[in-house]
Amino acid sequence: MKQRLLWLLFVSQVFAEKPSVIIVGAGVSGISAAVKLIENGITNIKIFEAEDRIGGRIHTVEFGDNFIDMGAQYCHGENVVYDTVKNLDLLEHAELFSAPKMYYSNGSHLQSQLIQDLETVVTNYDRDINRTKGVSLGEAFLEKYQNTILDKYKNDPETHKLASDGLIFAHSTILMHEGAFHWSRPASGRHYKPVKGDQMMVWKKRGYDMILDVLLKRYPDPSQKIPIEEKLFLKKKVTKISWSGTPVVELSDGTTHKADHVIVTPSVGVLTHEDLFDPVVPPRKQEAIKSMGFDGIIKIILYFPEKWWHDSDSTFFFLWDRRDLEGVTKEFSEGPNSWVTNLVALVRVPSNPHVLIGWVSGGLIPEMEKLPLDVIKKGSMFVIRKFLGRDYNITEPKAVLRSDWHNNPNFRGTYSYEKNGYFEEEVHYQDHLAEPLTHGTTPVVLFAGEATHPTHYSTVHGAIESGRREADRIIALYP
Ligand SMILES: Cc1cc2nc3c(=O)[nH]c(=O)nc-3n(C[C@H](O)[C@H](O)[C@H](O)COP(=O)(O)OP(=O)(O)OC[C@H]3O[C@@H](n4cnc5c(N)ncnc54)[C@H](O)[C@@H]3O)c2cc1C
Numbered sequence: 001m002k003q004r005l006l007w008l009l010f011v012s013q014v015f016a017e018k019p020s021v022i023i024v025g026a027g028v029s030g031i032s033a034a035v036k037l038i039e040n041g042i043t044n045i046k047i048f049e050a051e052d053r054i055g056g057r058i059h060t061v062e063f064g065d066n067f068i069d070m071g072a073q074y075c076h077g078e079n080v081v082y083d084t085v086k087n088l089d090l091l092e093h094a095e096l097f098s099a100p101k102m103y104y105s106n107g108s109h110l111q112s113q114l115i116q117d118l119e120t121v122v123t124n125y126d127r128d129i130n131r132t133k134g135v136s137l138g139e140a141f142l143e144k145y146q147n148t149i150l151d152k153y154k155n156d157p158e159t160h161k162l163a164s165d166g167l168i169f170a171h172s173t174i175l176m177h178e179g180a181f182h183w184s185r186p187a188s189g190r191h192y193k194p195v196k197g198d199q200m201m202v203w204k205k206r207g208y209d210m211i212l213d214v215l216l217k218r219y220p221d222p223s224q225k226i227p228i229e230e231k232l233f234l235k236k237k238v239t240k241i242s243w244s245g246t247p248v249v250e251l252s253d254g255t256t257h258k259a260d261h262v263i264v265t266p267s268v269g270v271l272t273h274e275d276l277f278d279p280v281v282p283p284r285k286q287e288a289i290k291s292m293g294f295d296g297i298i299k300i301i302l303y304f305p306e307k308w309w310h311d312s313d314s315t316f317f318f319l320w321d322r323r324d325l326e327g328v329t330k331e332f333s334e335g336p337n338s339w340v341t342n343l344v345a346l347v348r349v350p351s352n353p354h355v356l357i358g359w360v361s362g363g364l365i366p367e368m369e370k371l372p373l374d375v376i377k378k379g380s381m382f383v384i385r386k387f388l389g390r391d392y393n394i395t396e397p398k399a400v401l402r403s404d405w406h407n408n409p410n411f412r413g414t415y416s417y418e419k420n421g422y423f424e425e426e427v428h429y430q431d432h433l434a435e436p437l438t439h440g441t442t443p444v445v446l447f448a449g450e451a452t453h454p455t456h457y458s459t460v461h462g463a464i465e466s467g468r469r470e471a472d473r474i475i476a477l478y479p
């Protein structure tokens, strides 16, 4: 009887013991996982982050008269980000894409039924295209464009020419949304589900890094903050995760660290490029990683001490005449072949009144990320003057920034998409990527991050939910 009691005591002690957890990456998914674990009493945590800061693809920097976001910028709908901050008066609607102005490369402001139709088809492509297995997003869009634009304007040669130039614009814009290098890469089908509500909210204070402060309870009352400082190790890149026994994490500084569970959060780009796992992950997970595209976009951020646009302007779109496009290297020859034609839009930032953000998409991104900033600036100003110089007295920018997510080995791109050739209605590869590596039934290596969310991948809210999901998986093991 006594022995049995002791045994029970021993057993309950073992089960009461809290596990040790290593989190790879201090992006918003890693931070969300850490907060959830700590709040549930699992405090034996180490977070290893390769960069010298937390936040990952949330990166707010001081610039111009305020702050700007090099990465995530908009809160899409009434999602978990919205819910977390809704009583703090931090988000506002961005009146940005509401009244865009379309300019042509001959310097004219285009306003016609065709331009309205073009904007509608580009804005709603996600809703309107035919989603067919094995058909790329580009092919599906072309079908839609043929039916709604090219056929409609086929009898008037001048308008038809403009409509066909519009395809180049449509391609660049779609690539900006998808984060892909070419529209033949994403599938026409997708599992992404928008969350209801305003799709374009921005931060009134600072930028998207406000969400990190709120999650870590540093805001609004810093005395409530969650103590992660002593658990967080910056500039510590994980080079190997050995998981045949108790998982061991090896860092680039040569040190090794053991834990009961490891939560892995690096991007699809990092997972694709690096042999992080020993032994390698099972074929089902390799296939899941292969099914996801991860290319990139660039933001060019320009500060104009002297504003040249009108207060009513929000967004400028650039539509190239094919002939101008082909001859552009004669006018501007610095950098890779006609890269300037990939600047598709110029958008204002509500909280930073002298700043415009140029959005760039397409396959030249890796080369453009290496261009010196003065070439980026000259090229951007060449485009801005070419399109807008007739209607505006363009001033000179004083400062320029350019994002470089694709060339950064800790990211290797911007946000994930579902690749053509893999898409199937019934298969969520994101769920396959999220499946833990186990010993028996015990999860030892767990996967969080944007790309592991079955319906909100490619977003901040998806990343947060994924981090909490994996924390819950561990919490459930230690009731
Ligand atoms: C330009 C841009 C614009 C965007 N716009 C929006 C937007 O408007 N709205 C929106 O909702 N989303 C947007 N996103 C997407 C959003 O930012 C991401 O989905 C989200 O931030 C991803 O978080 P994560 O934790 O999954 O990954 P990450 O933020 O990539 O975090 C992973 C962390 O792991 C670290 N890491 C990588 N490898 C290692 C290693 N070997 N060892 C240690 N650490 C490592 C990385 O440095 C990083 O900090 C945008 C992204 C970009 C780049």
Ligand SMILES: *[C@@H]1O[C@H](CO)[C@@H](O)[C@H](O)[C@H]1NC(C)=O
Pocket (backbone or CB within 6 Å): 104, 106, 107, 108, 158, 162
């Ligand atoms: C520019 O092209 C558009 C569309 O073809 C045309 O309507 C406009 O008149 C042109 N502007 C100039 C200045 O040539």
Ligand SMILES: *[C@@H]1O[C@H](CO)[C@@H](O)[C@H](O)[C@H]1NC(C)=O
Pocket (backbone or CB within 6 Å): 128, 129, 130, 143, 144, 147
């Ligand atoms: C979708 O496919 C159907 C049948 O092939 C076709 O009639 C329709 O026009 C297509 N829709 C679009 C948006 O292209």
Ligand SMILES: *[C@@H]1O[C@H](CO)[C@@H](O)[C@H](O)[C@H]1NC(C)=O
Pocket (backbone or CB within 6 Å): 390, 391, 392, 393
């Ligand atoms: C540009 O500046 C010139 C000279 O100051 C002025 O005459 C012209 O109206 C301005 N144009 C615009 C579009 O503001």
